Amino acid sequence: MNRLASATSPYLLQHADNPVDWWPWGEEALAEAKRRDVPILLSIGYAACHWCHVMAHESFSDADTAALMNDNFVNIKVDREERPDIDAVYMTATQAMTGQGGWPMTCFLTPEGEPFHCGTYYPPTPAHGMPSFTQLLAAVAQAWAERPGELREGAGKIVSHIVQQSSPLSEHAVDEQTLKAAVTKLRQETDPGHGGFGTAPKFPPSMVLEFLLRHYERTSNPAALSIVELAAEGMARGGIYDQLAGGFARYSVDAAWVVPHFEKMLYDNALLLRGYAHLARRTGSGLALRVTGETAEFLLKHLRTEQGGFAASLDADTEGIEGLTYVWTPEQLVAVLGPEDGAYAAELFTVTAEGTFENGASTLQLPRDPEDATRWLRVREALLEARSERPQPARDDKVVAAWNGLAITALAEAGLALERPEWIEAAVDAARLLLDVHIAEGRLLRSSKDGVAGTAAGVLEDYACLADGLLALHQATGESLWLAEATMLIDIALAHFADADAPGAYHDTADDAETLVQRPSDPTDNASPSGASALAGALLTASALVGPEQASEYRSACERAVGRAGALAAQAPRFAGHWLSVAETLLAGPLQVAVVGPDAAARADLLVGAAKAVPGGAVVLGGSPEAEGVPLLADRPLVDGAPAAYICRGYVCDRPVTTTEDLAVALAT
Structure with a gap:
């Protein structure tokens, strides 16, 4: 066992028995490189990554390769999910050197941590114009021995470049024109045949779809809704969606959503759960409603940990083979279901003799809804039971604070709007775990495993996404605790992550965090919201829930942050989905609905009616009049002793309504 044996990260533990003398990232490893005067070999990946597993098997498990690494380098292994700050710094360097990035990421650094050569996966033998990994190791070791000054000089230039690349965005407001232009650009980039954007690989555009839904609700622009519906149906009917157990894979390797990269990530499923729930309540789509329910159940059944949090991911591979758990041949269907139902399932799920995946196997698609619901359920349950007996990924x-925050938000919102209290209860359990385990000495820690917190400090997305989740719980439960904890996280983020030289801009690491060769600051929304856009969203929601003085502070901070995102939103709206969603809600108010009643049962109809009808980003909260610690309910009494709903737009309130019919009319006006 090497130095990774005591790690809390499952990814690091996967490498604990390698013959490589791995070090975890830290001052000790850098000091060892300085003592030996050798370069650092930094390898970054994550547990669900297919090619990370491949390189580990081919190279890191090989004794001869390990000996070459140990003799010439201090070898550091990093879990990118546990240390997104380190990943961000060296991914920027990798992209600058190679024009692309990915995992596993392989970087060679000076003993001071400055990168001088970066790449991704390297094969064990030369292939496709790439050197073998051992050839690369030998070349780098020789270069360091013969011309270290030249490598150090080059590393210094690379660091200067990535520092320059991370400078704050210039001030450029996201106004009405920007939003309309974003919709036009997104429509032009939409795949008209299959939905989504671009060709292959194709990723779920969850935050962009949320923006388009909010834009449609505010403007009634049918183009925005059509983009959402096309993408949502394409994903839900494709192989990227698990047609048996629910939940979405990370991305599709083709343009038609047929063949996924089989890893399932918490952040994708949390964001997509929220998006499909929003679509279901807005349009009444039966498909969206079904996918919402199945995705929520996937989270609860397959990602929920014993402590009540949500695990980071399921692997892409099963026993080293991608798709082993999930794909089928016609013969396998017949073996489980018999000839008649087997043929029916093959036709229903597009399982062909040629196969849509590899070796004659097919992913399961569902191009149309089954006409015979009883037969469909029988076939699905039989296949799911048979699949459960296969090896599993x-x-x-690892419980990641930011991603659990996204899951808490989705479950709380969907649970309230779709009347699924068990989803809200699951969100509460996750929130309690985060507050009990991840808060230490008044600050947030990034991750935990088995109820034990890791050592990595929380980054901006952790504070922001968890705060947003707690704000959603405050609305779903009416409990003041969640609002108090959310504002505590927001206040820490404002104090420690703001860029002192650029109002409205934020760093991804705190001002007292570990010093890296560059302090990361990435405003783009990628697979999940950027830390800065997530904080802007939390600030806006909080501004609609707290008292007037604090509300003004939070809203102003949100406006300043969004004021930095205009150029990004205009040039690349696909990478500014969360920013655009926040901007939409800024223009819409946000809408606030406060429901008061003597008890939960009395106000239930009004509360659920409001949750079903409000646009995305709106605030809906129920409780007793003048409930302590719940500012939105202050000065909002019962009406003639009956429950009432108070509707406010842009902090201007209508007369209260007391029936669900009047509430629906008022919200539709």
Whole structure:
């Protein structure tokens, strides 16, 4: 066992028995490189990554390769999910050097941590114009021995470049014109045949779809809704969606959503759960409603940990083979279901003799809804039971604060709007775990495993996404605790992550965090919201829930942050989905609905009616009049002793309504 044996990260533990003398990232490893005067070999990946597993098997498990690494380098292994700050710094360097990035990421650094050569996966033998990994190791070791000054000089230039690349965005407001132009650009980039954007690989555009839904609700622009519906149906009917157990894979390797990269990530499923729930309540789509329910159940059944949090991911591989758990041949269907139902399932799920995946196997698609619901359920349950007896992908049980925040938000919102209290209860359990385990000495820690917190400090997205989740719980439960904890996280983020030289801009690491060769600050929304856009969203929601003085502070901070995102939103709206969603809600108010009643049962109809009808980003909260610690309910009494709903737009309130019919009319006006 090497130095990774005591790690809390499942990814690092996967490498604990390698013959490589791995070090975890830290001052000790850098000091060892300085003592030996050798370069650092930094390898970054994550537990669900297919090519990370491949390189580990081919190279890191090989004794001869390990000996070459140990003799010439200090070898550091990093879990990118546990240390997104380190990943961000060296991904920027990798992209600058190679024009692309990905995982596993392989970087060679000076003993001071400055990168001088970066790449991704390297094969064990030369292939496709790439050197073998051992050839690369030998070349770098020789270069360091013969011309270290030249490598150090080059590393210094690279660091200067990535520092320059991370400068704050210039001030450029996201106004009405920007939003309309974003919709036009997104429509031009939409795949008209299959939905989504671009060709292959194709990723779920969850935050962009949320923006388009909010834009449609505010403007009634049918183009925005059509983009959402096309993408949502394409994903839900494709192989990227698990037609048996629910939940979405990370991305599709083709343009038609047929063949996924099979890893399932918590953040994708949390964001998509929220998006499909929003679509279901807005349009009444039966498909969206079904996918919402199945995705929520996937989270609860397959990603929920014993402590009540949500695990980071399921692996792409099963026993080293991608798709082993999930794909089928016609013969396998017949073996489970018999000839008649087997043929029916093959036709229903597009399982062909040629196969849509590899070796004659097919992913399961569902191009149309089954006409015979009883037969469909029988076939689905039989296949799911048979699949459960196959080898299963490993699960990364690491609980990441930011991603759990996204899951809490989705479950709380969907649970309230779709009347699924068990989803809200699951969100409460996750929130309690985060507050009990991840808060230490008044600050947030990034991850935990088995109820034990890791050592990595929370980054901006952790504070922001968890705060947003707690704000959603405050609305779903009416409990003041969640609002108090959310504002505590927001206040820490404002104090420690703001860029002192650029109002409205934020760093991804705190001002007292570990010093890296560059302090990361990435405003783009990628697979999940950027830390800065997530904080802007939390600030806006909080501004609609707290008292007047604090509300003004939070809203102003949100406006300043969004004021930095205009150029990004205009030039690349696909990478500014969360920013655009926040901007839409800024223009819409946000809408506030306060429901008061003597008890939960009395106000239930009004509360659920409001949750079903409000646009995305709106605030809906119920409770007793003048409930302590719940500012939105202050000065909002019962009406003639009956429950009432108070509707406010842009902090200007209508007369209260007391029936669900009047509430629906008022919200539709």
